Amino acid sequence: MRAVDGISIDIRAGEFVALLGASGSGKSSLLNLIAGLDRPTSGAVIVHGNNLAALSREELAKYRLHTVGMVFQSFNLIPSMSLLENVELPLRFAEIDRRERPALARQALERVGLSGRLAHRPMELSGGEQQRASLARALINRPKLLLADEPTGNLDSRTGTEIMELIRGFNQSLGMTVLMVTHEQALAEKYARRMLQLADGRLVDDIPNVARADDVRVASPAQAPAIPGDRP
Amino acid sequence: MKFYDVADLAVRNLRESIFRNSLTTVGISVGVASLVAMLSLGIGLQQLASRRLEKSGLFDTVVATSRRDLRNFREQREEGPAPAESPALDETARQKIAHLPGVVEAYPDIRFTTELRFGDKPHLTTVAGVPFSAKNNNDAFEGVQGSFFSSEAAPEAILQKSFAEELLGIKPKPGASDANAKIAELAKPLLGKELIMRYAERTASPSDSGSAASSTSTPGSSATSSSASTSATAVAAVGPGGNENAAYSVVSRRQGLKIVGITDLDPDTMRGTARARVFLPLKLVQELHVVQSSLRDTPATGMPTFSSLSVRVASPNQVPLVEDAIKKMGFNAFSLVDATRSMRQFFAVLDGFLAIFGSLALAVASIGIVNTLVMAILERRREIGIMKAVGASDADVRGLFFAEAGVMGLVGGAVGVTLGWVIGRLINFGTNIYLERQHFPPAQIWSVPLWLVLGAVAFSIVVSLVSGLYPAARAARLDPVQALRYE
Secondary structure, three states: OOOOOOOOOOEEOOOEEEEEOOOOOOHHHHHHHHHOOOOOOOOOOEEOOEEHHHOOHHHHHHHHHHOEEEEOOOOOOOOOOOHHHHHHHHHHHOOOOOOOHHHHHHHHHHHOOOHHHOOOOHHHOOHHHHHHHHHHHHHOOOOOEEEEEOOOOOOOHHHHHHHHHHHHHHHHHOOOEEEEEEOOHHHHHHHOOEEEEEEOOEEEEEEEOHHHHHHOOOOOOOOOOOOOOEEO | OOHHHHHHHHHHHHHHOHHHHHHHHHHHHHHHHHHHHHHHHHHHHHHHHHHHHHHHOOOOEEEEEEOOOHHHHHHHOOOOOOHHHOOOOEHHHHHHHHOOOOEEEEEEOOEEEEEEEEOOEEEEEEEEEEOOOHHHHOHHHHOOEEOOOOOOOOOEEEEEHHHHHHHHOOOOOOOOOOHHHHHHHHHHHHOOOEEEEEEEEEEEEOOOOOOHHHHHOOHHHHOOOOOOOOOOOEEEEEOOOOOOOOEEEEEEEEEEEEEEEEEOOOOOHHHHHHOOOEEEEHHHHHHHOEOOOOOEEOOOOOOEEOOEEEEEEOOHHHHHHHHHHHHHOOEEEEOOHHHHHHHHHHHHHHHHHHHHHHHHHHHHHHHHHHHHHHHHHHHOHHHHHHHHHOOOOHHHHHHHHHHHHHHHHHHHHHHHHHHHHHHHHHHHHHHHHHHHHOOOOOOOOOOOOHHHHHHHHHHHHHHHHHHHHHHHHHHHOOOHHHHHOOO
16 A cells, blocks of 8 residues: 555745645655655655655765754654753764854754753653754754644644744745644644645645735646655 | 764763663673683783793703714704714804804803712712803792802802702602792701712823823812812823823812702703702802813813803794704704793693683673663664654764764773783782792782783774674664654
């Protein structure tokens, strides 16, 4: 059985796209393909002109490091590290000089409103705070693409809104392309400018969010180029 | 990832499961400790043995003999000039040999069988001259009861234990263990006492026979005047054996000797049945001109010809070179260097066995490392997935697990060497208590050279890294999607 089957989408730089669908519809699998965590058995995923399917494992790691930032439903912070260390972690892999790293991490945490929590461990914080920290970590290497897998799934609606506002801020002020997986129609309608509906691994609907469609190009699946890509 | 970060993360991770990782590290330590203890014992024994053997003169001595001496026919088969053309082993030859590279000293081997009087009883034994340098390089004289000769030509004697027993009329008890205590008892009644040596002096006669009567006042005896009671008691003219037409007279003489030392070890082990039991300063013996079975004076110069020379070489390695050089000069030369070779072989095999036994514990410990790291992969599955999701490469993850194995190896190695050192110290301490009870001199049977310390730590790290190969590869290949999937 194919988790993602025959989907052809084209996402432009700076778009805020929501992937909607029931559990098992293939939306997370699609996100993992675009994140470079998984490889398609056939077809292509082209980001910035690079076909991820053709990259080596090493190149794929570089892509994850520099081009995408990821946020998860379960935050996925490393419990044995403080917030500052968690946010600093991608900088270690990027081989940034270790004297510059704390300042960069502190800056990123300030941006998400966590400047007072640097030395805390993730378990000492609320879910909202943990998700903010993981957003800071996703931003630290200044990626072009932010991938969020149910970012508010473990949060109450008030903190969920706070997180979504932060993500929208990144989209608008930093021009970051956002691709968010969610099963909450309301959330998608509120923030995304384009909604992709998946069912059983297939794209069943690609609709501009009318409420916020002022600046979005609409492309029907038939007209769209064969692959999702971030074309500048 | 840079080295600092790999090391930093590795140490952090090890500290997270400090108890389990400590246990694994203790396992490595025990392995390294057993390896170090075993090897240091082997090395220590080897050093002890070679120290003893070096001092024994067995392995740094070449014995040179003349090919003219037909009694050494067995060695005549070797290449080189025929016996008749072979040069004489005289003072000139001695000096030439003494100046060969690597030679420390070359001295004539003087030994003769004679009668020694202690009290009123005569005792027949072999007497040998000992060079003054033996004081420092012969183990037998190092551990002497009493003292070494006071000067190069002092009329003094050191007795071998068995001769001391004979003088006192003691029968050696078989299997006696209190060696040191006994020799001290032997020494007490003998040290400082006088021995009278009766010997035959040869005096060169310028003309042949008929000069027997004139040799009552021999020049040879004046050289050893000192306090010794030298007196001619008989005069005899002896025609030289066979082809030599030089003549010399033999005069019977006495020499008083003071007993200054008793030695337990045999300083003359190389000589087999010809070994001497009474030792006199070489200079003294040379000046006495005692008649020896194989010593003739060279007709032309009047200088003595030696039956054999002992050539002491700076190190056992140089023995073959010196041996060859002496053979090229036209003499026979032999040494026991082959025996050292087999001794070294023996210790190499012994060290090998000890190392294998020592390594067994380390092999078990390395399985512990594999186990611990595989456990860590299972435990940190999610963490590995997170690291990969935020950009860690396979190499980063592999390096991290490798570094963890390496740190365990380093810490385990360092602790293990210390532990092994302590164990060795204890073994040494215990052995020396035992040796002391048995009245043996203390010995360093255990030695940890610097190369062993560094080698053991390096070996421990290498073993740990090899153990880390499989877990590291497995962690690196972990699929991040699988690892991040919710339970």
